[in-house]
Amino acid sequence: MAGNSEPLSPRAKLAVTAGKAAAAVSRAAGRGSGSVIGGRVALKLDPELLGRLAHHLDVVLVSATNGKTTTTRLIAEALGAAGPVVSNALGANMPAGITSALAGGSDARYGVIEVDEKYLAGVARDVTPKAIALLNLSRDQLDRAAETRMLAEKWREGLAGTHAIVIANADDPLVAWAASSCPTVVWVAAGQEWKDDAWSCPSCGGVLQRPGDDWFCGECGFRRPQPTWALSGDYVIAPDGVAWPIQLQLPGRANKANAATSAAVAAVFGVAPKIALERMYAVQAVAGRYDVVSYLGRDLRLLLAKNPAGWLETFSLIDGPPAPVLLSVNARGADGTDTSWLWDVDYTRLAGHPIYVIGDRKLDLAVRLEVAGLQFQVCADVDEAVRSAPPGKIEVIANYTAFQDLRRVVGN
Amino acid sequence: MSDTSLRLVWVYPDLLSTYGDQGNALVVERRAQQRHIPVTRIDVRSDQPIPTSGDIYLIGGGEDRPQRLAAERLRRDGGLNRAVGNGAIVFSVCAGYQILGTEFINDLGRPEPGLGILDVRSVRNEGSRHVGDIMGDIDERLGLPPLTGFENHQGNTVVGPGARPFARLRFGSGNGTGDGTEGAWCDTVFGTYAHGPVMARNPLIADMLLKLALDVHALPPVDEQWYEALRAERIAAATQASA
Numbered sequence: 081m082a083g084n085s086e087p088l089s090p091r092a093k094l095a096v097t098a099g100k101a102a103a104a105v106s107r108a109a110g111r112g113s114g115s116v117i118g119g120r121v122a123l124k125l126d127p128e129l130l131g132r133l134a135h136h137l138d139v140v141l142v143s144a145t146n147g148k149t150t151t152t153r154l155i156a157e158a159l160g161a162a163g164p165v166v167s168n169a170l171g172a173n174m175p176a177g178i179t180s181a182l183a184g185g186s187d188a189r190y191g192v193i194e195v196d197e198k199y200l201a202g203v204a205r206d207v208t209p210k211a212i213a214l215l216n217l218s219r220d221q222l223d224r225a226a227e228t229r230m231l232a233e234k235w236r237e238g239l240a241g242t243h244a245i246v247i248a249n250a251d252d253p254l255v256a257w258a259a260s261s262c263p264t265v266v267w268v269a270a271g272q273e274w275k276d277d278a279w280s281c282p283s284c285g286g287v288l289q290r291p292g293d294d295w296f297c298g299e300c301g302f303r304r305p306q307p308t309w310a311l312s313g314d315y316v317i318a319p320d321g322v323a324w325p326i327q328l329q330l331p332g333r334a335n336k337a338n339a340a341t342s343a344a345v346a347a348v349f350g351v352a353p354k355i356a357l358e359r360m361y362a363v364q365a366v367a368g369r370y371d372v373v374s375y376l377g378r379d380l381r382l383l384l385a386k387n388p389a390g391w392l393e394t395f396s397l398i399d400g401p402p403a404p405v406l407l408s409v410n411a412r413g414a415d416g417t418d419t420s421w422l423w424d425v426d427y428t429r430l431a432g433h434p435i436y437v438i439g440d441r442k443l444d445l446a447v448r449l450e451v452a453g454l455q456f457q458v459c460a461d462v463d464e465a466v467r468s469a470p471p472g473k474i475e476v477i478a479n480y481t482a483f484q485d486l487r488r489v490v491g492n
Numbered sequence: 493m494s495d496t497s498l499r500l501v502w503v504y505p506d507l508l509s510t511y512g513d514q515g516n517a518l519v520v521e522r523r524a525q526q527r528h529i530p531v532t533r534i535d536v537r538s539d540q541p542i543p544t545s546g547d548i549y550l551i552g553g554g555e556d557r558p559q560r561l562a563a564e565r566l567r568r569d570g571g572l573n574r575a576v577g578n579g580a581i582v583f584s585v586c587a588g589y590q591i592l593g594t595e596f597i598n599d600l601g602r603p604e605p606g607l608g609i610l611d612v613r614s615v616r617n618e619g620s621r622h623v624g625d626i627m628g629d630i631d632e633r634l635g636l637p638p639l640t641g642f643e644n645h646q647g648n649t650v651v652g653p654g655a656r657p658f659a660r661l662r663f664g665s666g667n668g669t670g671d672g673t674e675g676a677w678c679d680t681v682f683g684t685y686a687h688g689p690v691m692a693r694n695p696l697i698a699d700m701l702l703k704l705a706l707d708v709h710a711l712p713p714v715d716e717q718w719y720e721a722l723r724a725e726r727i728a729a730a731t732q733a734s735a
Binding site: 219222227228229230276279280285287417418419420421422423424443444446447448450451452453458 | 505506507509510511512513514515518519522537538539555556557558561623624642644687688689692693715718719721722725
């Protein structure tokens with residue numbers, strides 16, 4: 081066992097065993113992978129288990145509003161070049177899920193851990209990471225989540241003085257502000273299409289000026305940090321000025337940004353960009369996202385978009401008209417029960433596509449599309465929508481629980 | 493830009509556009525366009541002066557700190573008060589509604605002066621946040637069908653003698669004062685806690701603003717199919733949730 085010099089205490093071992101037993105029961109009962117319940121049981125028996133499990137690992141934490149699951153996967157793939165990796169690859173990103181994932185990786189040398197934005201500061205305290213990657217922050221589930229700037233403030237306070245190397249997106253003012261309290265930051269120009277959560281200076285509240293790719297506050301002088309890594313089209317520019325081509329099976333600008341950040345993280349762990357990027361190419365789909373599934377004679381590409389920033393990035397990667405688009409929106413607990421965010425999404429970008437609408441909140445979407453002046457068809461379910469679309473490929477965009485519903489129906 | 497077009501001013505989207513507030517502007521624009529009423533939309537950022545010659549002003553919801561910043565800048569600018577003095581129509585939601593009043597509690601826990609355009613005063617509700625679908629009856633003088641919306645706020649707002657409640661709720665907290673009132677209005681100034689956005693769920697509110705601005709009693713009909721379907725669904729949902 082590489083690096084596992086301090087064996088777990090009897091109590092920690094008991095906690096891991098009990099957690100695994102609970103997960104097995106949960107799986108047998110058909111209630112999902114059991115990773116969350118297992119972690120919950122284990123953490124109850126040994127509240128410091130997370131720190132103990134991470135003790136022998138070189139850990140990187142990944143947090144953001146969007147792209148954290150994919151980036152976690154890309155980094156895990158890259159670090160695999162240096163040694164065995166344990167990761168919460170399925171997106172169970174709160175302390176219980178993380179504990180459960182780590183409990184399964186006693187042989188690993190590296191821990192690549194996705195963390196829910198609200199828990200980042202706490203998990204960073206518990207596991208003493210070597211690196212922390214911060215991608216973006218934007219509005220998401222406002223009926224139950226903290227306000228976006230409050231999240232940035234929690235990051236800023238929780239990470240101040242961390243010994244971790246922080247890899248942060250210089251193009252997101254909220255992230256830049258959160259990270260600028262950390263002693264060691266590697267700034268990445270990873271881009272951020274969505275700008276509507278950062279028009280006021282996170283530091284002083286002044287109006288941010290945003291000429292081109294730059295941004296600065298005219299009042300207090302807080303400005304975009306100078307990046308050492310940069311995404312430039314299909315390339316990532318390393319600190320030595322070398323441009324490395326990013327070739328991925330995953331589509332879209334946002335995933336190139338995730339890869340650029342992942343390359344910067346890999347470098348912290350001694351994995352060179354060339355090797356890191358080559359390994360990232362292997363990633364085809366992440367927890368069902370981006371997967372192409374054959375269903376009723378059509379090819380459905382499954383795309384997850386949970387909030388306005390996510391929808392914006394998704395619109396930029398789908399095939400152009402006349403590719404049919406199927407949209408599904410729910411508003412259950414995990415989605416946020418307020419559908420107002422639909423009005424922050426510029427659906428006129430879908431002009432020219434045949435549009436099919438399903439999901440619990442298809443009527444909210446119908447009014448939204450009507451007001452956008454688009455043609456669309458409201459359907460009872462996936463089958464009706466797919467049958468209504470012309471044969472060939474369909475771009476399917478859904479929010480969180482709608483995406484899970486879809487995966488169940490189309491057998492992905 | 494035509495001189496005769498209706499001027500729709502969206503106040504401070506950089507600070508007060510957190511809950512899909514652009515939707516209200518989009519619905520007003522769309523329903524005007526369907527009636528061939530030319531509309532010029534003017535989005536005013538908080539470092540720009542508020543034009544005083546607008547016909548309809550929309551001011552939306554936001555987080556606590558942006559709300560204080562917006563109130564400070566609007567007071568300093570004075571344009572919205574002058575516009576109301578000229579008879580402009582103002583429709584405000586949530587944080588914007590509180591700003592129009594005489595006072596609210598800011599993010600620092602201190603009383604913050606509002607614009608005094610609407611006779612309401614807001615304090616912070618000490619209990620849990622008001623979150624969920626709401627439904628009620630709009631003041632009958634306005635001749636509108638029932639109100640449906642989604643509230644998400646921590647404010648309690650008392651309507652003073654210079655204004656009237658906008659609606660009486662059957663479900664939801666509204667002004668949070670326990671008397672069932674929701675929002676407030678006086679002449680051409682309106683305030684509500686209803687997101688949704690409120691015009692998407694109550695398009696006849698958008699029509700009311702258009703009629704006030706154009707000084708007409710009726711507008712040509714438009715296709716209400718999807719609005720009606722959504723309204724029916726949300727009213728039923730609010731009714732069931734509280735049953």
